[in-house]
Amino acid sequence: MRDAQRMSPNLVMRDPYILDFLGLRETWHEGDLEAAIIREMESFLLELGAGFTFVARQKRIQIDDEDFHLDLLFYNRKLKRLVAVELKVGEFKPAYKGQMELYLRWLDKHEREQEEATPLGIILCTGKKAEQIELLELDKSGIHVAEYVTTLPPRDVLAARLRTATAQARLHIEQIRH
Numbered sequence: 001m002r003d004a005q006r007m008s009p010n011l012v013m014r015d016p017y018i019l020d021f022l023g024l025r026e027t028w029h030e031g032d033l034e035a036a037i038i039r040e041m042e043s044f045l046l047e048l049g050a051g052f053t054f055v056a057r058q059k060r061i062q063i064d065d066e067d068f069h070l071d072l073l074f075y076n077r078k079l080k081r082l083v084a085v086e087l088k089v090g091e092f093k094p095a096y097k098g099q100m101e102l103y104l105r106w107l108d109k110h111e112r113e114q115e116e117a118t119p120l121g122i123i124l125c126t127g128k129k130a131e132q133i134e135l136l137e138l139d140k141s142g143i144h145v146a147e148y149v150t151t152l153p154p155r156d157v158l159a160a161r162l163r164t165a166t167a168q169a170r171l172h173i174e175q176i177r178h
Contacts, residue, residue, distance in 0.1 A: 010172060015146035016161070017047050017124060024150045033087050034058075034071055051078035059084075061106050070103050082107050082119040091127040092145050097136050100143050124148045 021043045022036035037044045038057055045052050052074045059070040072085040084103050088096060100121040107119040121143040128145050138145060152158065 015144070015165075017146055017148040018152065019044070019047065019148050019150050020152050021047075022150060028089065028150075030071070030087050030089050033089065037072065037087075048074070051076045052083065053077065055082070061103060063102070063106060068103070070107075073107075076120075079117060079120070080115070081117040082111060084119060084121045086121065086123045088123060088125045090125065092123060092125040092129070092132065094132060094136060096123050096125075096145075097138060097141065097143060101141055104142060118142060120144065122146060 019037075021040055022033070023040075024032065024036055028036075034057070041054060045054065053076075055073040055075050056070075057072055059073045061068040061070060070084050071087045074083045074085065075081070076083050084100065084107060086096065086100055086103075100123055104119045104121050112119060119142065121141075123143065123145045125145065125147060126149075128147055133145055153161070
């Protein structure tokens with residue numbers, strides 16, 4: 001795919017992200033998750049995938065004299081674009097789309113370099129519902145919702161998820177070819 005210049009966000013983004021290396025216990029807050037990621041940045045970058053570089057933590061975004069803070073900002077060398085990451089404890093909520101769209105549009109207007117593609121967003125949650133994601137058409141907004149786990153699931157669950165992910169990847173590759 002790389003040789004054919006078909007590198008796309010779907011080939012770079014993962015779901016789920018396995019964050020067991022963070023050492024989080026049974027309960028935590030978003031700030032704890034963020035601090036653990038910063039502490040374990042090398043491992044987190046490896047889990048994100050190829051080409052990610054760290055840009056900022058709690059990136060201040062000022063709009064109409066109001067401050068917003070983007071949890072984590074990365075740049076992906078392979079996609080040639082900024083990647084905003086919002087960390088959420090709990091299930092995905094539709095309101096997160098509006099927050100991420102605001103951040104992505106601000107990044108596009110104020111931070112994107114001329115030769116870069118439009119920014120992408122990743123909302124990391126502990127759960128998501130497929131129909132909500134589908135109806136919100138997040139992919140059209142450049143937003144990827146991914147689950148994360150802080151402990152590895154049982155071997156049989158992990159194997160089933162791997163089989164599902166492999167089947168989805170094969171289907172996606174076939175769709176691209178045709």
